[in-house]
Amino acid sequence: MNELLALSVSGLNFSYPDRPGVLRGVELRVSPGERVGVIGPNGAGKTTLFHLLCGVLRPASGQVELFGKPVIPGEFRPEIGLVFQNPDDQLFCPSVRDDVAFGPQNMGLPQKEVRARVTAALETTGTLELADRPPHHLSGGEKRMVAIAGVLAMRPRLIAYDEPSASLDIRSRRRLIRFLQGSGETFLLSSHDLELVLEVCDRVLLMDEGRIVAEGAPRELLGDTGLMETHGLEKPHSLTPHTAPHHEPRRT
Numbered sequence: 311m312n313e314l315l316a317l318s319v320s321g322l323n324f325s326y327p328d329r330p331g332v333l334r335g336v337e338l339r340v341s342p343g344e345r346v347g348v349i350g351p352n353g354a355g356k357t358t359l360f361h362l363l364c365g366v367l368r369p370a371s372g373q374v375e376l377f378g379k380p381v382i383p384g385e386f387r388p389e390i391g392l393v394f395q396n397p398d399d400q401l402f403c404p405s406v407r408d409d410v411a412f413g414p415q416n417m418g419l420p421q422k423e424v425r426a427r428v429t430a431a432l433e434t435t436g437t438l439e440l441a442d443r444p445p446h447h448l449s450g451g452e453k454r455m456v457a458i459a460g461v462l463a464m465r466p467r468l469i470a471y472d473e474p475s476a477s478l479d480i481r482s483r484r485r486l487i488r489f490l491q492g493s494g495e496t497f498l499l500s501s502h503d504l505e506l507v508l509e510v511c512d513r514v515l516l517m518d519e520g521r522i523v524a525e526g527a528p529r530e531l532l533g534d535t536g537l538m539e540t541h542g543l544e545k546p547h548s549l550t551p552h553t554a555p556h557h558e559p560r561r562t
């Protein structure tokens with residue numbers, strides 16, 4: 311047991327019934343306050359890893375500890391919150407307010423505390439004006455921020471964001487980046503949006519075929535062209551020096 315770590319994963323192996331070897335010997339430690347990006351090609355096992363951290367899936371072998379206490383599959387652990395890849399998997403109540411209240415209500419908190427947490431989470435995510443709207447009428451970007459509010463309302467000590475910028479337009483993505491930069495949370499964030507990872511993470515893990523194959527500082531790891539190409543990824547544009555002449559667009 312290590313009381314100082316937010317997350318400790320050792321020797322984690324996992325297979326789906328029809329898909330063996332999805333995670334193979336994953337080792338991972340996250341300290342409180344760290345913001346860790348998880349990158350890797352499609353099917354590398356990122357979402358599966360997040361579901362194992364939350365106890366949604368049962369490992370074939372290995373152990374996950376959150377804040378020094380083992381995760382038992384199926385047991386609710388309020389210390390960790392998962393923001394799903396698809397917000398439609400997370401939002402199902404008649405109003406945004408009810409959706410954000412769902413978690414704290416199920417934690418058995420008094421109504422006054424639930425109301426206070428809902429308001430605070432909606433304010434933090436900039437979604438207060440959506441409180442009375444039905445979630446299924448919201449845009450993709452609005453749904454994403456409401457899904458994050460629902461997780462924040464449970465006040466987890468560690469958040470796992472699964473592809474949080476997927477299908478966001480430029481403005482919604484920028485709002486998400488500002489939110490993540492200012493959040494002060496401990497988080498894991500899986501993404502194919504490598505510029506997002508560069509902007510918000512202070513460490514990166516590269517996964518491929520169920521293993522963590524590299525780990526390091528974002529600019530060094532993502533800037534390693536050979537490593538990135540070996541694992542089906544591309545060095546982000548912002549890390550490539552610009553050589554082409556720059557022409558200002560003509561405004562009409």
Ligand SMILES: Nc1ncnc2c1ncn2[C@@H]1O[C@H](COP(=O)(O)OP(=O)(O)OP(=O)(O)O)[C@@H](O)[C@H]1O
Nearest residue numbers: 326328329332350351352353354355356357358359
């Ligand atoms: N419910 C399931 N049943 C069977 N196989 C699954 C299931 N979910 C995922 N897989 C398989 O497990 C492997 C890892 O999938 P996972 O979704 O964890 O990858 P990922 O790294 O999150 O991928 P992506 O970047 O495409 O989201 C893939 O080969 C996938 O086909």
